[in-house]
Amino acid sequence: MRETGTARLPGDFRLLDALPVVAGMEISQTAFSCAHEVGLAFGDDTAAMAALVLRDIQGPLLLLDSGVNANLVNELKRLGPERLDAAGIDGRVPRYAPPDLLVEQLPVTGGADSPPDGATHSRVWIVGDSEHAEAVARPVDVGVVAATGDLRALSPSARDAISGAAVVDVLTYHGENGAWQLEVVRRGDELPGAGLLLFGTDYANPVRRLIAVYGHPLTSALGVLGEQAPEQAVQRLRSIAEGCEADGLVVLPAFEIIATIASAGDDGEYSNETTKDLIRPWVEAAAAH
Incomplete structure:
Protein backbone atom coordinates (compact mmCIF):
# COMPACT_ATOMS: atom_id res chain seq x y z
CA MET A 1 0.00 0.00 0.00
CA ARG A 2 1.37 3.43 -0.93
CA GLU A 3 1.00 6.36 1.43
CA THR A 4 0.59 9.67 -0.36
CA GLY A 5 0.17 11.93 2.67
CA THR A 6 -2.05 14.99 2.70
CA ALA A 7 -2.29 16.51 -0.75
CA ARG A 8 -1.98 20.27 -1.02
CA LEU A 9 -2.66 22.71 -3.79
CA PRO A 10 0.20 25.04 -4.79
CA GLY A 11 -0.07 28.52 -3.34
CA ASP A 12 -0.52 30.09 -6.77
CA PHE A 13 -3.22 27.62 -7.83
CA ARG A 14 -6.41 29.17 -9.16
CA LEU A 15 -9.36 27.00 -10.07
CA LEU A 16 -10.19 27.64 -13.72
CA ASP A 17 -13.72 26.25 -13.61
CA ALA A 18 -15.95 25.90 -10.55
CA LEU A 19 -18.16 23.25 -12.18
CA PRO A 20 -17.78 20.17 -9.97
CA VAL A 21 -16.89 17.73 -12.78
CA VAL A 22 -14.17 20.00 -14.17
CA ALA A 23 -12.95 21.12 -10.74
CA GLY A 24 -12.56 17.55 -9.50
CA MET A 25 -10.36 16.62 -12.45
CA GLU A 26 -8.30 19.81 -12.21
CA ILE A 27 -7.66 19.30 -8.49
CA SER A 28 -6.71 15.66 -9.01
CA GLN A 29 -4.24 16.51 -11.75
CA THR A 30 -2.71 19.37 -9.77
CA ALA A 31 -2.51 18.04 -6.22
CA PHE A 32 -2.07 14.26 -6.60
CA SER A 33 0.87 12.56 -8.24
CA CYS A 34 -0.65 9.24 -7.17
CA ALA A 35 -3.35 8.01 -4.82
CA HIS A 36 -4.09 4.87 -2.83
CA GLU A 37 -7.84 5.39 -3.24
CA VAL A 38 -10.13 7.49 -5.42
CA GLY A 39 -13.77 8.49 -4.96
CA LEU A 40 -16.22 8.43 -7.85
CA ALA A 41 -19.74 9.89 -8.12
CA PHE A 42 -21.94 11.83 -10.49
CA GLY A 43 -21.43 15.59 -10.31
CA ASP A 44 -25.10 16.30 -9.67
CA ASP A 45 -25.59 13.65 -6.97
CA THR A 46 -25.07 15.51 -3.69
CA ALA A 47 -26.08 12.50 -1.60
CA ALA A 48 -23.42 10.35 -3.26
CA MET A 49 -20.79 13.00 -2.74
CA ALA A 50 -21.80 13.29 0.91
CA ALA A 51 -21.33 9.53 1.26
CA LEU A 52 -17.78 9.86 -0.05
CA VAL A 53 -17.04 12.73 2.34
CA LEU A 54 -18.31 10.59 5.22
CA ARG A 55 -15.98 7.82 4.05
CA ASP A 56 -13.10 10.31 4.34
CA ILE A 57 -11.51 9.33 1.06
CA GLN A 58 -7.72 9.69 1.19
CA GLY A 59 -7.46 10.74 -2.42
CA PRO A 60 -9.18 12.83 -5.07
CA LEU A 61 -12.88 12.77 -5.85
CA LEU A 62 -13.56 12.37 -9.56
CA LEU A 63 -17.00 13.28 -10.82
CA LEU A 64 -18.99 12.24 -13.87
CA ASP A 65 -21.41 14.34 -15.87
CA SER A 66 -23.01 11.48 -17.81
CA GLY A 67 -20.80 8.42 -17.89
CA VAL A 68 -17.25 7.08 -17.92
CA ASN A 69 -15.07 8.92 -20.43
CA ALA A 70 -11.50 8.79 -21.70
CA ASN A 71 -10.31 11.57 -19.35
CA LEU A 72 -11.50 9.61 -16.35
CA VAL A 73 -9.89 6.37 -17.52
CA ASN A 74 -6.58 8.14 -18.20
CA GLU A 75 -6.62 9.84 -14.81
CA LEU A 76 -7.25 6.55 -13.02
CA LYS A 77 -4.29 5.03 -14.85
CA ARG A 78 -2.09 8.00 -13.92
CA LEU A 79 -3.04 7.90 -10.24
CA GLY A 80 -2.67 4.12 -10.02
CA PRO A 81 -5.07 3.63 -7.07
CA GLU A 82 -5.60 0.29 -5.36
CA ARG A 83 -9.23 1.01 -4.51
CA LEU A 84 -12.07 2.91 -6.14
CA ASP A 85 -14.91 3.98 -3.84
CA ALA A 86 -17.96 4.46 -6.04
CA ALA A 87 -21.16 6.07 -4.73
CA GLY A 88 -24.34 6.15 -6.77
CA ILE A 89 -22.54 4.48 -9.70
CA ASP A 90 -23.84 1.31 -11.32
CA GLY A 91 -21.84 -1.76 -12.38
CA ARG A 92 -20.51 -0.24 -15.61
CA VAL A 93 -17.49 1.26 -13.85
CA PRO A 94 -15.46 -1.96 -13.34
CA ARG A 95 -15.42 -2.58 -17.09
CA TYR A 96 -13.44 0.63 -17.61
CA ALA A 97 -11.22 0.37 -14.55
CA PRO A 98 -7.76 -1.24 -14.47
CA PRO A 99 -8.08 -5.02 -13.91
CA ASP A 100 -6.33 -5.00 -10.51
CA LEU A 101 -8.42 -2.15 -9.10
CA LEU A 102 -10.68 -3.00 -6.17
CA VAL A 103 -14.06 -1.33 -6.70
CA GLU A 104 -16.26 -0.82 -3.65
CA GLN A 105 -19.83 0.37 -4.04
CA LEU A 106 -20.75 2.68 -1.16
CA PRO A 107 -24.36 2.88 0.06
CA VAL A 108 -26.05 6.22 -0.58
CA THR A 109 -28.73 7.62 1.72
CA GLY A 110 -31.15 9.94 -0.03
CA GLY A 111 -31.04 13.53 1.14
CA ALA A 112 -27.69 13.18 2.91
CA ASP A 113 -25.56 16.30 3.25
CA SER A 114 -21.83 16.63 3.61
CA PRO A 115 -21.05 17.09 7.30
CA PRO A 116 -19.23 20.29 8.32
CA ASP A 117 -15.57 19.58 8.94
CA GLY A 118 -15.17 22.20 11.69
CA ALA A 119 -11.53 22.71 10.72
CA THR A 120 -9.50 25.85 10.06
CA HIS A 121 -8.15 26.00 6.53
CA SER A 122 -5.31 28.04 5.08
CA ARG A 123 -7.26 28.23 1.83
CA VAL A 124 -10.98 28.92 1.40
CA TRP A 125 -13.24 28.95 -1.64
CA ILE A 126 -16.30 31.17 -1.72
CA VAL A 127 -18.84 29.43 -3.93
CA GLY A 128 -22.52 29.60 -4.77
CA ASP A 129 -23.24 25.94 -3.92
CA SER A 130 -21.18 24.39 -1.16
CA GLU A 131 -22.72 20.91 -1.46
CA HIS A 132 -20.94 20.28 -4.77
CA ALA A 133 -17.67 22.06 -3.97
CA GLU A 134 -17.18 20.61 -0.49
CA ALA A 135 -16.57 17.09 -1.72
CA VAL A 136 -13.81 17.96 -4.19
CA ALA A 137 -12.24 20.52 -1.84
CA ARG A 138 -11.94 18.49 1.34
CA PRO A 139 -9.31 15.99 0.12
CA VAL A 140 -6.92 18.90 -0.53
CA ASP A 141 -7.66 20.67 2.78
CA VAL A 142 -9.64 23.55 1.27
CA GLY A 143 -12.52 25.10 3.17
CA VAL A 144 -15.75 26.03 1.38
CA VAL A 145 -18.12 28.88 2.16
CA ALA A 146 -21.41 29.26 0.29
CA ALA A 147 -22.47 32.86 -0.37
CA THR A 148 -25.02 34.23 -2.80
CA GLY A 149 -25.55 37.77 -1.51
CA ASP A 150 -23.76 40.38 0.58
CA LEU A 151 -20.65 38.75 2.06
CA ARG A 152 -21.04 40.77 5.23
CA ALA A 153 -24.27 38.89 5.96
CA LEU A 154 -22.48 35.53 6.33
CA SER A 155 -22.69 33.63 9.59
CA PRO A 156 -19.95 34.21 12.19
CA SER A 157 -18.43 30.78 11.49
CA ALA A 158 -18.26 31.50 7.75
CA ARG A 159 -16.72 34.92 8.38
CA ASP A 160 -14.16 33.35 10.73
CA ALA A 161 -13.23 30.79 8.06
CA ILE A 162 -12.63 33.57 5.54
CA SER A 163 -10.73 35.91 7.87
CA GLY A 164 -8.54 33.07 9.13
CA ALA A 165 -7.47 31.82 5.71
CA ALA A 166 -4.23 32.86 4.04
CA VAL A 167 -5.77 32.54 0.57
CA VAL A 168 -9.41 33.19 -0.38
CA ASP A 169 -10.61 32.38 -3.89
CA VAL A 170 -13.97 33.84 -4.90
CA LEU A 171 -15.47 31.42 -7.42
CA THR A 172 -18.83 33.12 -7.87
CA TYR A 173 -19.62 36.67 -8.93
CA HIS A 174 -20.74 39.07 -6.20
CA GLY A 175 -21.17 42.20 -8.24
CA GLU A 176 -19.17 45.39 -8.14
CA ASN A 177 -19.34 45.47 -4.33
CA GLY A 178 -17.92 41.99 -3.81
CA ALA A 179 -14.26 43.06 -3.52
CA TRP A 180 -14.72 45.59 -0.72
CA GLN A 181 -17.22 43.36 1.09
CA LEU A 182 -14.59 40.61 1.11
CA GLU A 183 -12.04 43.04 2.52
CA VAL A 184 -14.45 43.98 5.33
CA VAL A 185 -14.96 40.30 6.18
CA ARG A 186 -11.22 39.62 6.04
CA ARG A 187 -10.49 42.43 8.51
CA GLY A 188 -13.11 41.07 10.92
CA ASP A 189 -13.84 44.39 12.66
CA GLU A 190 -17.41 44.05 13.87
CA LEU A 191 -19.85 46.87 14.51
CA PRO A 192 -20.95 47.68 18.06
CA GLY A 193 -23.48 45.03 19.05
CA ALA A 194 -21.90 42.41 16.72
CA GLY A 195 -22.04 41.73 13.00
CA LEU A 196 -20.90 43.65 9.95
CA LEU A 197 -24.21 45.05 8.72
CA LEU A 198 -25.59 48.11 10.45
CA PHE A 199 -29.18 47.04 9.83
CA GLY A 200 -29.19 43.26 9.95
CA THR A 201 -31.96 40.71 9.88
CA ASP A 202 -30.76 37.73 11.95
CA TYR A 203 -28.52 36.51 14.75
CA ALA A 204 -25.37 36.98 12.68
CA ASN A 205 -26.20 40.62 11.98
CA PRO A 206 -28.78 41.67 14.57
CA VAL A 207 -31.61 44.10 13.94
Missing part, protein backbone atom coordinates in the same frame (compact mmCIF):
# COMPACT_ATOMS: atom_id res chain seq x y z
CA ARG A 208 -30.58 47.41 15.54
CA ARG A 209 -32.46 50.41 16.82
CA LEU A 210 -30.37 53.57 16.58
CA ILE A 211 -31.02 56.19 19.26
CA ALA A 212 -29.17 59.39 18.44
CA VAL A 213 -28.61 62.94 19.59
CA TYR A 214 -28.41 65.26 16.63
CA GLY A 215 -26.77 68.59 15.98
CA HIS A 216 -23.60 70.60 15.47
CA PRO A 217 -20.77 70.67 18.04
CA LEU A 218 -20.61 74.48 18.13
CA THR A 219 -24.24 75.46 18.61
CA SER A 220 -27.40 74.33 20.35
CA ALA A 221 -29.51 76.01 17.68
CA LEU A 222 -29.19 73.01 15.38
CA GLY A 223 -29.98 70.25 17.86
CA VAL A 224 -29.38 68.91 21.36
CA LEU A 225 -25.94 67.49 20.49
CA GLY A 226 -24.44 70.99 20.73
CA GLU A 227 -25.83 71.65 24.21
CA GLN A 228 -22.95 69.86 25.95
CA ALA A 229 -19.45 68.41 25.51
CA PRO A 230 -18.94 64.88 24.11
CA GLU A 231 -18.65 63.03 27.46
CA GLN A 232 -21.74 64.74 28.85
CA ALA A 233 -23.58 63.92 25.60
CA VAL A 234 -22.72 60.23 26.12
CA GLN A 235 -24.38 60.24 29.54
CA ARG A 236 -27.42 62.09 28.20
CA LEU A 237 -27.75 59.66 25.35
CA ARG A 238 -27.65 56.71 27.73
CA SER A 239 -30.55 58.09 29.71
CA ILE A 240 -32.53 58.71 26.51
CA ALA A 241 -31.90 55.16 25.25
CA GLU A 242 -32.77 53.50 28.56
CA GLY A 243 -35.63 51.04 28.11
CA CYS A 244 -35.62 51.15 24.32
CA GLU A 245 -34.37 47.54 24.19
CA ALA A 246 -37.46 46.17 25.96
CA ASP A 247 -38.79 44.57 22.77
CA GLY A 248 -35.56 42.62 22.23
CA LEU A 249 -33.90 44.79 19.59
CA VAL A 250 -30.22 45.69 19.92
CA VAL A 251 -30.03 49.37 20.83
CA LEU A 252 -27.10 51.33 19.42
CA PRO A 253 -26.65 54.85 20.84
CA ALA A 254 -25.21 57.26 18.28
CA PHE A 255 -24.12 60.79 17.55
CA GLU A 256 -25.60 62.27 14.38
CA ILE A 257 -23.24 65.14 13.66
CA ILE A 258 -23.87 67.90 11.14
CA ALA A 259 -20.68 68.02 9.12
CA THR A 260 -21.63 70.73 6.62
CA ILE A 261 -23.87 73.80 6.87
CA ALA A 262 -25.36 75.54 3.87
CA SER A 263 -23.64 78.92 3.59
CA ALA A 264 -22.80 81.42 0.86
CA GLY A 265 -19.06 81.14 1.33
CA ASP A 266 -16.22 82.57 -0.69
CA ASP A 267 -15.40 79.26 -2.37
CA GLY A 268 -18.59 79.23 -4.42
CA GLU A 269 -19.69 75.85 -3.08
CA TYR A 270 -22.33 77.22 -0.69
CA SER A 271 -21.21 74.76 1.97
CA ASN A 272 -19.39 75.47 5.22
CA GLU A 273 -17.54 72.31 6.27
CA THR A 274 -16.94 71.47 9.92
CA THR A 275 -13.26 70.81 10.59
CA LYS A 276 -12.01 67.33 11.42
CA ASP A 277 -10.44 68.62 14.65
CA LEU A 278 -13.87 69.72 15.84
CA ILE A 279 -15.53 66.40 14.99
CA ARG A 280 -12.72 64.14 16.21
CA PRO A 281 -13.48 64.41 20.00
CA TRP A 282 -17.03 63.23 19.29
CA VAL A 283 -15.79 60.28 17.27
CA GLU A 284 -13.32 59.36 20.02
CA ALA A 285 -16.02 59.61 22.70
CA ALA A 286 -18.29 57.32 20.68
CA ALA A 287 -15.48 54.82 20.17
CA ALA A 288 -14.64 54.82 23.88
CA HIS A 289 -18.17 53.89 24.87
Whole structure:
Protein backbone atom coordinates (compact mmCIF):
# COMPACT_ATOMS: atom_id res chain seq x y z
CA MET A 1 0.00 0.00 0.00
CA ARG A 2 1.37 3.43 -0.93
CA GLU A 3 1.00 6.36 1.43
CA THR A 4 0.59 9.67 -0.36
CA GLY A 5 0.17 11.93 2.67
CA THR A 6 -2.05 14.99 2.70
CA ALA A 7 -2.29 16.51 -0.75
CA ARG A 8 -1.98 20.27 -1.02
CA LEU A 9 -2.66 22.71 -3.79
CA PRO A 10 0.20 25.04 -4.79
CA GLY A 11 -0.07 28.52 -3.34
CA ASP A 12 -0.52 30.09 -6.77
CA PHE A 13 -3.22 27.62 -7.83
CA ARG A 14 -6.41 29.17 -9.16
CA LEU A 15 -9.36 27.00 -10.07
CA LEU A 16 -10.19 27.64 -13.72
CA ASP A 17 -13.72 26.25 -13.61
CA ALA A 18 -15.95 25.90 -10.55
CA LEU A 19 -18.16 23.25 -12.18
CA PRO A 20 -17.78 20.17 -9.97
CA VAL A 21 -16.89 17.73 -12.78
CA VAL A 22 -14.17 20.00 -14.17
CA ALA A 23 -12.95 21.12 -10.74
CA GLY A 24 -12.56 17.55 -9.50
CA MET A 25 -10.36 16.62 -12.45
CA GLU A 26 -8.30 19.81 -12.21
CA ILE A 27 -7.66 19.30 -8.49
CA SER A 28 -6.71 15.66 -9.01
CA GLN A 29 -4.24 16.51 -11.75
CA THR A 30 -2.71 19.37 -9.77
CA ALA A 31 -2.51 18.04 -6.22
CA PHE A 32 -2.07 14.26 -6.60
CA SER A 33 0.87 12.56 -8.24
CA CYS A 34 -0.65 9.24 -7.17
CA ALA A 35 -3.35 8.01 -4.82
CA HIS A 36 -4.09 4.87 -2.83
CA GLU A 37 -7.84 5.39 -3.24
CA VAL A 38 -10.13 7.49 -5.42
CA GLY A 39 -13.77 8.49 -4.96
CA LEU A 40 -16.22 8.43 -7.85
CA ALA A 41 -19.74 9.89 -8.12
CA PHE A 42 -21.94 11.83 -10.49
CA GLY A 43 -21.43 15.59 -10.31
CA ASP A 44 -25.10 16.30 -9.67
CA ASP A 45 -25.59 13.65 -6.97
CA THR A 46 -25.07 15.51 -3.69
CA ALA A 47 -26.08 12.50 -1.60
CA ALA A 48 -23.42 10.35 -3.26
CA MET A 49 -20.79 13.00 -2.74
CA ALA A 50 -21.80 13.29 0.91
CA ALA A 51 -21.33 9.53 1.26
CA LEU A 52 -17.78 9.86 -0.05
CA VAL A 53 -17.04 12.73 2.34
CA LEU A 54 -18.31 10.59 5.22
CA ARG A 55 -15.98 7.82 4.05
CA ASP A 56 -13.10 10.31 4.34
CA ILE A 57 -11.51 9.33 1.06
CA GLN A 58 -7.72 9.69 1.19
CA GLY A 59 -7.46 10.74 -2.42
CA PRO A 60 -9.18 12.83 -5.07
CA LEU A 61 -12.88 12.77 -5.85
CA LEU A 62 -13.56 12.37 -9.56
CA LEU A 63 -17.00 13.28 -10.82
CA LEU A 64 -18.99 12.24 -13.87
CA ASP A 65 -21.41 14.34 -15.87
CA SER A 66 -23.01 11.48 -17.81
CA GLY A 67 -20.80 8.42 -17.89
CA VAL A 68 -17.25 7.08 -17.92
CA ASN A 69 -15.07 8.92 -20.43
CA ALA A 70 -11.50 8.79 -21.70
CA ASN A 71 -10.31 11.57 -19.35
CA LEU A 72 -11.50 9.61 -16.35
CA VAL A 73 -9.89 6.37 -17.52
CA ASN A 74 -6.58 8.14 -18.20
CA GLU A 75 -6.62 9.84 -14.81
CA LEU A 76 -7.25 6.55 -13.02
CA LYS A 77 -4.29 5.03 -14.85
CA ARG A 78 -2.09 8.00 -13.92
CA LEU A 79 -3.04 7.90 -10.24
CA GLY A 80 -2.67 4.12 -10.02
CA PRO A 81 -5.07 3.63 -7.07
CA GLU A 82 -5.60 0.29 -5.36
CA ARG A 83 -9.23 1.01 -4.51
CA LEU A 84 -12.07 2.91 -6.14
CA ASP A 85 -14.91 3.98 -3.84
CA ALA A 86 -17.96 4.46 -6.04
CA ALA A 87 -21.16 6.07 -4.73
CA GLY A 88 -24.34 6.15 -6.77
CA ILE A 89 -22.54 4.48 -9.70
CA ASP A 90 -23.84 1.31 -11.32
CA GLY A 91 -21.84 -1.76 -12.38
CA ARG A 92 -20.51 -0.24 -15.61
CA VAL A 93 -17.49 1.26 -13.85
CA PRO A 94 -15.46 -1.96 -13.34
CA ARG A 95 -15.42 -2.58 -17.09
CA TYR A 96 -13.44 0.63 -17.61
CA ALA A 97 -11.22 0.37 -14.55
CA PRO A 98 -7.76 -1.24 -14.47
CA PRO A 99 -8.08 -5.02 -13.91
CA ASP A 100 -6.33 -5.00 -10.51
CA LEU A 101 -8.42 -2.15 -9.10
CA LEU A 102 -10.68 -3.00 -6.17
CA VAL A 103 -14.06 -1.33 -6.70
CA GLU A 104 -16.26 -0.82 -3.65
CA GLN A 105 -19.83 0.37 -4.04
CA LEU A 106 -20.75 2.68 -1.16
CA PRO A 107 -24.36 2.88 0.06
CA VAL A 108 -26.05 6.22 -0.58
CA THR A 109 -28.73 7.62 1.72
CA GLY A 110 -31.15 9.94 -0.03
CA GLY A 111 -31.04 13.53 1.14
CA ALA A 112 -27.69 13.18 2.91
CA ASP A 113 -25.56 16.30 3.25
CA SER A 114 -21.83 16.63 3.61
CA PRO A 115 -21.05 17.09 7.30
CA PRO A 116 -19.23 20.29 8.32
CA ASP A 117 -15.57 19.58 8.94
CA GLY A 118 -15.17 22.20 11.69
CA ALA A 119 -11.53 22.71 10.72
CA THR A 120 -9.50 25.85 10.06
CA HIS A 121 -8.15 26.00 6.53
CA SER A 122 -5.31 28.04 5.08
CA ARG A 123 -7.26 28.23 1.83
CA VAL A 124 -10.98 28.92 1.40
CA TRP A 125 -13.24 28.95 -1.64
CA ILE A 126 -16.30 31.17 -1.72
CA VAL A 127 -18.84 29.43 -3.93
CA GLY A 128 -22.52 29.60 -4.77
CA ASP A 129 -23.24 25.94 -3.92
CA SER A 130 -21.18 24.39 -1.16
CA GLU A 131 -22.72 20.91 -1.46
CA HIS A 132 -20.94 20.28 -4.77
CA ALA A 133 -17.67 22.06 -3.97
CA GLU A 134 -17.18 20.61 -0.49
CA ALA A 135 -16.57 17.09 -1.72
CA VAL A 136 -13.81 17.96 -4.19
CA ALA A 137 -12.24 20.52 -1.84
CA ARG A 138 -11.94 18.49 1.34
CA PRO A 139 -9.31 15.99 0.12
CA VAL A 140 -6.92 18.90 -0.53
CA ASP A 141 -7.66 20.67 2.78
CA VAL A 142 -9.64 23.55 1.27
CA GLY A 143 -12.52 25.10 3.17
CA VAL A 144 -15.75 26.03 1.38
CA VAL A 145 -18.12 28.88 2.16
CA ALA A 146 -21.41 29.26 0.29
CA ALA A 147 -22.47 32.86 -0.37
CA THR A 148 -25.02 34.23 -2.80
CA GLY A 149 -25.55 37.77 -1.51
CA ASP A 150 -23.76 40.38 0.58
CA LEU A 151 -20.65 38.75 2.06
CA ARG A 152 -21.04 40.77 5.23
CA ALA A 153 -24.27 38.89 5.96
CA LEU A 154 -22.48 35.53 6.33
CA SER A 155 -22.69 33.63 9.59
CA PRO A 156 -19.95 34.21 12.19
CA SER A 157 -18.43 30.78 11.49
CA ALA A 158 -18.26 31.50 7.75
CA ARG A 159 -16.72 34.92 8.38
CA ASP A 160 -14.16 33.35 10.73
CA ALA A 161 -13.23 30.79 8.06
CA ILE A 162 -12.63 33.57 5.54
CA SER A 163 -10.73 35.91 7.87
CA GLY A 164 -8.54 33.07 9.13
CA ALA A 165 -7.47 31.82 5.71
CA ALA A 166 -4.23 32.86 4.04
CA VAL A 167 -5.77 32.54 0.57
CA VAL A 168 -9.41 33.19 -0.38
CA ASP A 169 -10.61 32.38 -3.89
CA VAL A 170 -13.97 33.84 -4.90
CA LEU A 171 -15.47 31.42 -7.42
CA THR A 172 -18.83 33.12 -7.87
CA TYR A 173 -19.62 36.67 -8.93
CA HIS A 174 -20.74 39.07 -6.20
CA GLY A 175 -21.17 42.20 -8.24
CA GLU A 176 -19.17 45.39 -8.14
CA ASN A 177 -19.34 45.47 -4.33
CA GLY A 178 -17.92 41.99 -3.81
CA ALA A 179 -14.26 43.06 -3.52
CA TRP A 180 -14.72 45.59 -0.72
CA GLN A 181 -17.22 43.36 1.09
CA LEU A 182 -14.59 40.61 1.11
CA GLU A 183 -12.04 43.04 2.52
CA VAL A 184 -14.45 43.98 5.33
CA VAL A 185 -14.96 40.30 6.18
CA ARG A 186 -11.22 39.62 6.04
CA ARG A 187 -10.49 42.43 8.51
CA GLY A 188 -13.11 41.07 10.92
CA ASP A 189 -13.84 44.39 12.66
CA GLU A 190 -17.41 44.05 13.87
CA LEU A 191 -19.85 46.87 14.51
CA PRO A 192 -20.95 47.68 18.06
CA GLY A 193 -23.48 45.03 19.05
CA ALA A 194 -21.90 42.41 16.72
CA GLY A 195 -22.04 41.73 13.00
CA LEU A 196 -20.90 43.65 9.95
CA LEU A 197 -24.21 45.05 8.72
CA LEU A 198 -25.59 48.11 10.45
CA PHE A 199 -29.18 47.04 9.83
CA GLY A 200 -29.19 43.26 9.95
CA THR A 201 -31.96 40.71 9.88
CA ASP A 202 -30.76 37.73 11.95
CA TYR A 203 -28.52 36.51 14.75
CA ALA A 204 -25.37 36.98 12.68
CA ASN A 205 -26.20 40.62 11.98
CA PRO A 206 -28.78 41.67 14.57
CA VAL A 207 -31.61 44.10 13.94
CA ARG A 208 -30.58 47.41 15.54
CA ARG A 209 -32.46 50.41 16.82
CA LEU A 210 -30.37 53.57 16.58
CA ILE A 211 -31.02 56.19 19.26
CA ALA A 212 -29.17 59.39 18.44
CA VAL A 213 -28.61 62.94 19.59
CA TYR A 214 -28.41 65.26 16.63
CA GLY A 215 -26.77 68.59 15.98
CA HIS A 216 -23.60 70.60 15.47
CA PRO A 217 -20.77 70.67 18.04
CA LEU A 218 -20.61 74.48 18.13
CA THR A 219 -24.24 75.46 18.61
CA SER A 220 -27.40 74.33 20.35
CA ALA A 221 -29.51 76.01 17.68
CA LEU A 222 -29.19 73.01 15.38
CA GLY A 223 -29.98 70.25 17.86
CA VAL A 224 -29.38 68.91 21.36
CA LEU A 225 -25.94 67.49 20.49
CA GLY A 226 -24.44 70.99 20.73
CA GLU A 227 -25.83 71.65 24.21
CA GLN A 228 -22.95 69.86 25.95
CA ALA A 229 -19.45 68.41 25.51
CA PRO A 230 -18.94 64.88 24.11
CA GLU A 231 -18.65 63.03 27.46
CA GLN A 232 -21.74 64.74 28.85
CA ALA A 233 -23.58 63.92 25.60
CA VAL A 234 -22.72 60.23 26.12
CA GLN A 235 -24.38 60.24 29.54
CA ARG A 236 -27.42 62.09 28.20
CA LEU A 237 -27.75 59.66 25.35
CA ARG A 238 -27.65 56.71 27.73
CA SER A 239 -30.55 58.09 29.71
CA ILE A 240 -32.53 58.71 26.51
CA ALA A 241 -31.90 55.16 25.25
CA GLU A 242 -32.77 53.50 28.56
CA GLY A 243 -35.63 51.04 28.11
CA CYS A 244 -35.62 51.15 24.32
CA GLU A 245 -34.37 47.54 24.19
CA ALA A 246 -37.46 46.17 25.96
CA ASP A 247 -38.79 44.57 22.77
CA GLY A 248 -35.56 42.62 22.23
CA LEU A 249 -33.90 44.79 19.59
CA VAL A 250 -30.22 45.69 19.92
CA VAL A 251 -30.03 49.37 20.83
CA LEU A 252 -27.10 51.33 19.42
CA PRO A 253 -26.65 54.85 20.84
CA ALA A 254 -25.21 57.26 18.28
CA PHE A 255 -24.12 60.79 17.55
CA GLU A 256 -25.60 62.27 14.38
CA ILE A 257 -23.24 65.14 13.66
CA ILE A 258 -23.87 67.90 11.14
CA ALA A 259 -20.68 68.02 9.12
CA THR A 260 -21.63 70.73 6.62
CA ILE A 261 -23.87 73.80 6.87
CA ALA A 262 -25.36 75.54 3.87
CA SER A 263 -23.64 78.92 3.59
CA ALA A 264 -22.80 81.42 0.86
CA GLY A 265 -19.06 81.14 1.33
CA ASP A 266 -16.22 82.57 -0.69
CA ASP A 267 -15.40 79.26 -2.37
CA GLY A 268 -18.59 79.23 -4.42
CA GLU A 269 -19.69 75.85 -3.08
CA TYR A 270 -22.33 77.22 -0.69
CA SER A 271 -21.21 74.76 1.97
CA ASN A 272 -19.39 75.47 5.22
CA GLU A 273 -17.54 72.31 6.27
CA THR A 274 -16.94 71.47 9.92
CA THR A 275 -13.26 70.81 10.59
CA LYS A 276 -12.01 67.33 11.42
CA ASP A 277 -10.44 68.62 14.65
CA LEU A 278 -13.87 69.72 15.84
CA ILE A 279 -15.53 66.40 14.99
CA ARG A 280 -12.72 64.14 16.21
CA PRO A 281 -13.48 64.41 20.00
CA TRP A 282 -17.03 63.23 19.29
CA VAL A 283 -15.79 60.28 17.27
CA GLU A 284 -13.32 59.36 20.02
CA ALA A 285 -16.02 59.61 22.70
CA ALA A 286 -18.29 57.32 20.68
CA ALA A 287 -15.48 54.82 20.17
CA ALA A 288 -14.64 54.82 23.88
CA HIS A 289 -18.17 53.89 24.87
